[in-house]
Amino acid sequence: MxxxxxxxxxxxxxxxxxxxxxxxxxxxxxxxxxxxxxxxxxxxxxxxxxxxxxxxxxxxxxxxxxxxxxxxxxxxxxxxxxxxxxxxxxxxxxxxxxxxxxxxxxxASHKEVAQLVELIERMEQKIDDLTEEVKKLRSKK
Structure with missing residues (x-):
């Protein structure tokens, strides 16, 4: 409470x-x-x-x-x-x-928010790339 x-x-x-x-x-x-x-x-x-x-x-x-x-x-x-x-x-x-x-x-300033957005976009791209790699590895098994 x-x-x-x-x-x-x-x-x-x-x-x-x-x-x-x-x-x-x-x-x-x-x-x-x-x-x-x-x-x-x-x-x-x-x-x-x-x-x-x-x-x-x-x-x-x-x-x-x-x-x-x-x-x-x-x-x-x-x-x-x-x-x-x-x-x-x-x-x-x-x-x-x-x-x-x-x-x-x-x-956060506009510049800081823009930097965070860019960082998130790069991380999303890396996650997508890793997900594709995992799918390829699983399909080879």
């Missing part, structure tokens, strides 16, 4: 661990999305602010506006580059956190 209670408790703990992992993974994902969104919003606000300054300058003089258009384009390119860089950094950080969490919990 006690063994059965321990088994049920173990099953409950495994289920809870899986649920905790899913919750933690979702939180990491949401944090990454939030960071990406914030970086994108801040880059957009900076760009919008620069456009507004450009519009004011254009209304004052056409000469200043012509030169400002080039500057705004360059700044837009830099801001866009920064947003892209920030996005890549967030993605890398998110990947590292998820991989670290998966590793800490003890789940």
């Amino acid at each position: 006690e063994d059965k209670n321990q088994e049920m408790q173990g099953a409950h703990n495994r289920k809870k661990n899986v649920l905790d992992f899913r919750k933690y993974t979702k939180q990491i994902w949401l944090a990454g999305l939030g960071a990406f969104s914030r970086a994108e919003d801040e880059g957009t606000r900076l760009f919008d602010s620069l456009v507004k300054v450009g519009e004011e300058l254009e209304s004052k003089t056409s000469d200043i506006a012509d030169s400002t258009v080039g500057v705004v384009g360059e700044v837009k390119d830099r801001v866009t580059g920064r947003v892209s860089d920030t996005k890549e950094k967030v993605e890398r950080a998110l990947d590292e956190r998820v991989n670290s969490t998966v590793s800490r919990i003890g789940f």
Whole structure:
């Protein structure tokens, strides 16, 4: 009876661990999305602010506006580059956190599972080969 209670408790703990992992993974994902969104919003606000300054300058003089258009384009390119860089950094950080969490919990990585599948396939082939050899030996008797 006690063994059965321990088994049920173990099953409950495994289920809870899986649920905790899913919750933690979702939180990491949401944090990454939030960071990406914030970086994108801040880059957009900076760009919008620069456009507004450009519009004011254009209304004052056409000469200043012509030169400002080039500057705004360059700044837009830099801001866009920064947003892209920030996005890549967030993605890398998110990947590292998820991989670290998966590793800490003890789940097998995709690479480890692929290696195990390959090993099983090779073992199955060897078993098939040995089975054929045994059949041939038995048929010779």
